[in-house]
Amino acid sequence: MTIAYAAEPHLSAHEFQSILVASTLAARRPADDLSRLDQMLRGADIIVTARDGERLIGVSRAITDFSYCCYLSDLAVDAAYQHQGIGKRLIAETHRAAGEGATLILLAAPAAEGYYEKIGMTHMPKCWALPRKA
Template identity: 55%
Template sequence: MITYQIEKNLAAEEFISVLNRSTLGERRPVKEPERILQMLEHGNLIITARDHNRLIGVARSLTDFTYCTYLSDLAVDLAYQHQGIGKKLIRLTKLETSKAKLILLAAPKAIAYYPKIGMKQWEHCYFIDNEEEIISS
């Protein structure tokens, strides 16, 4: 039986494990446990999916709970994908932040997934990836 809950103290090792068992580990600093720990400490809404206490999915967000929620990490163990777990994690995130707009950047392998579950695409997204790209005045 899969259970879902908000977790305030998710262990970095568990998070790294599920990232590696999903496609998201390819794009996260899984070889930098201190950085992962900071990601968990500063994410203020973490919803997990567990199968008999084993972490199989996680939605890690940064939110003000009223205007915007940035769903930074949505990871589901490959062995559990296509069972609605990711969709449920997104739904629970939205329910916790019902007044806020839910925003995420799709991983390349998940681009086709989000429209299928009813999310709208926004073409106006910009980012700075590292400190060398900071615009100087």
Template identity: 50%
Template sequence: MDLHIEYAQEKNLNWQEFIDTLIKSTLGERRPVDDLDRIKMMVENANLIVTARINGQLVGVARSVTDWVFCTYLSDLFVDESYQKLGIGRELIKQTKLASPQAKLILLSAPKAVAYYPRIGMTHHAHAYTLDAPEDLV
């Protein structure tokens, strides 16, 4: 498949376009796709969004929160299933890293993608933790 894929930073990505592509990827099952207000805020509050488009159609997104110099948390990385296995995810990660070169890029893998990241050269870090609710602290 010889496709011209355009990568860009988009500061005003349309949240409906975001959700449509999210649903077309395997990550849609792990995001609040039925909570449109939450999805809209996820898009609006991210300060680094890198997109992949083919003929203007959104096919992939890397959505991050970054301080630009110390850490970039890549919170969503997804590619429309029809366009997976073409290197789009890897290039979205690369473009995200190039946008914040001093910052360490950090992500939490979706279960289906655990084997993907080491294959493309990312380092596994065993010391990540999450907290869903403050009352969970003891």
């Protein structure tokens, strides 16, 4: 199996929706709202994909200033392809695209909290948020 990683700034909302579902991330994203998914994609600064041939098997979507900080908003890997280093590679490619001078920040899905420490990320417990109103 050869996995190809690439920047795909024009990823379609349909493909994004499919990987959200295949990864189980759809439970925490507006996966049924293609218009909103498209807005999420168009507002991103970095979209990195992982493909097995033509099949989309992973995606990372981030917002960054390319200098100081990079918020990795979505990291999704098809459940059938997990535990093969694809998520770690998507994170590395996203960090490279943002600039290694930028701190990469993310909020972990509850089931993935232990994963990030295993791949060398530091837990930062002092995060604050204002919830979405819609």
